[in-house]
Amino acid sequence: MSAAPTPPPAHGLLAGKRVLVTAAAGSGIGSTTARRCLDEGARVIIADKHERRLAETAADLGVTGIVCDVTDEASVQAMVDRAWAALGGIDVLINNAGLGGTAEVHEMTDEQWSLVLDVTLTGTFRVTRAMLRRMYDQGAGVIVNNASVLGWRAQVGQAHYAAAKAGVMALTRCSAVEAAPRGVRINAVAPSLAMHANLAKVTSDELLAELTSREAFGRAAEPWEIATVMVFLASDYSTYMTGEVVSVSSQRA
DSSP, rough: OOOOOOOOOOOOOOTOEEESSSOOOTTSHHHHHHHHHHHOOOOOOOOSHHHHHHHHHHHHTSSSSEEETOOOHHHHHHHHHHHHHTTSSSSSEEEEOOOOOOOOGGGHHHHHHHHHHHIIIHHHHHHHHHHHHHHHHTOOEEEEOOOOOOTOOOOOOOHHHHHHHHHHHHHHHHHHHOOOOOOOEEEEEEESOOHHHHHHHHHHHHHHHHHHHHHHTSSOHHHHHHHHHHHHSSSSGTTTOOSSEEEEEBOOO
């Protein structure tokens, strides 16, 4: 197993940018990405459904937090309107909301399937739709979606999550083609295994060990290792990239 490297120093990649990060409460990829955006010079607002964790994270980062349920259209629109007004526009949207779960197809209920798809895929669609309407009027913007390698690969018990993340990939590609003539870029990252407290709570030690064994580096990614790639896609270092899904994974083929 190789040790995790030290996070690279900031280089002002998002200096002056206005950023909204969804599902950013707690200690996962969203909050880590928000922190990295701040380090790179951005002004940041975060959103999440979980009010207590959102308040704690917003206070820790020193930013505004907006409560938002991505399964509710009115809540999504209110979040976008409030964030846009507070920042005077938004240059970058980080679409991070997603929900997992484990159930094999023959035992999966309609409710389990629908909830994962509603949060992970349709939630991403709702926020993207609301933001594109604003960004089109602005004539510029960047959206970075959080997909997963499960959009390409199979794992027992993950049909709903894999289908949702494959949908995020397709949404990324199609919306990017529509948005390009209007000055908006849309890309996605596809992590394999990023270790954080929330994942550890809902995943058995046995499964984590199995998933880790598939990684070429012999370890899970640190959340900041996903965040730095999201920041790259959000920055002016990727101006000729759109409709791409970038694998942030050392998973063996």
